[in-house]
Amino acid sequence: MKKPIIVIKFGSASITTAEGELDEKVVKDIAKQVAVLHQKYNIVLVSSGAVAAGKKFIPKYAGTLIERKAAAAIGNPLLLQTYSRYFEPYNLAIAQSLCERHHFSNRSQFLQLKKTYEELWKNNIIPVANENDVVSNMELKFSDNDELATLIAVGFGAEQLLFSTSVPGVLDEKGKVVPEIRVIDKEALSLARTDKSSVGLGGMTSKLNFARLATQMGIKAVIFGIRTEDGILKSLKGETGTVCHPQPTKISSRNKWLASGSLIRGSVQVDEGAQKALEKRRSLLAVGVKSFLSDFESGEVFQIVNEKNIVIAVAKAKIDSKTLKTIESRQNIELAHADDIVLL
């Protein structure tokens, strides 16, 4: 029987010390827990920390984008060496996987990534993914590694997605951990304040937003404290942190990929009639488009927002937006076929 997949994400704030150095104690602890789990699960680790590990080699480091890239180039091998060192006592090798956004937007390339991971798992090797900061450009960057972890979890059909964090979980206004969130709605999202740690990119807003996407795609997501004893093992059992429950879904794996991994190019706003049609799983006709918010080519993926500007779906375009705008009568033009629309 195939082992279930779990994706575990470690942010910069989780694996660095207060001084901004890699926290080897944390890496050691990760290795100890992952060694227990890997018998039962196929595991992907998504780890930040390259910039933190590399920045001390750049005199007068001020955190500009280009300095971050240089720091990542220096820090990535150091980060991986540290993981290697602490996994070795468990006879576990680790493998580096540097990802860019377009590896996810192109389905055949994405499937190659999946095949490589399967080969690694078959050989008892644990992939450690990180964004390929050295070459990623601003426009196509992942927003942070919370996004990368989510794209991997959704695209691979993971059973659980665990986000470690520097705090014990999602905290309420009194500073107490919220033990579970049934549905990540507006109210749940508002728990995240705008503050974040000094080293990480994402913070809690990002974790909750991506946990929302994962749960909408049927994956259980847990936000847990890296400094909780046996935090990984306990969060997997729902015994610590904030458990975000998966929503029932029948979306096929191709459409999950469409909803999460694809590069969303453009965006349209639709009227109420079109929204109702989409909810009934109909195709999107151009006549229901109120406005084109940003352009897309035929074959590209665009977002659909409703009259309240809430994203309700993503879809693959049958026709490009510029041509469509020039057509007077859009009555019978199908902008996206029902099979190529994923409701969110």
Ligand SMILES: Nc1ncnc2c1ncn2[C@@H]1O[C@H](COP(=O)(O)OP(=O)(O)O)[C@@H](O)[C@H]1O
């Ligand atoms: N409701 C909340 N509960 C917990 N942390 C929150 C909340 N709102 C904002 N935060 C911020 O999010 C940070 C946690 O994310 P962190 O572990 O720094 O992320 P990263 O993985 O991006 O490095 C906390 O240190 C805190 O500053």
Ligand SMILES: N[C@@H](CCC(=O)OP(=O)(O)O)C(=O)O
């Ligand atoms: N790729 C970068 C980390 C990006 C980042 O800071 O992400 P996160 O800490 O998850 O918000 C690195 O390895 O340092």
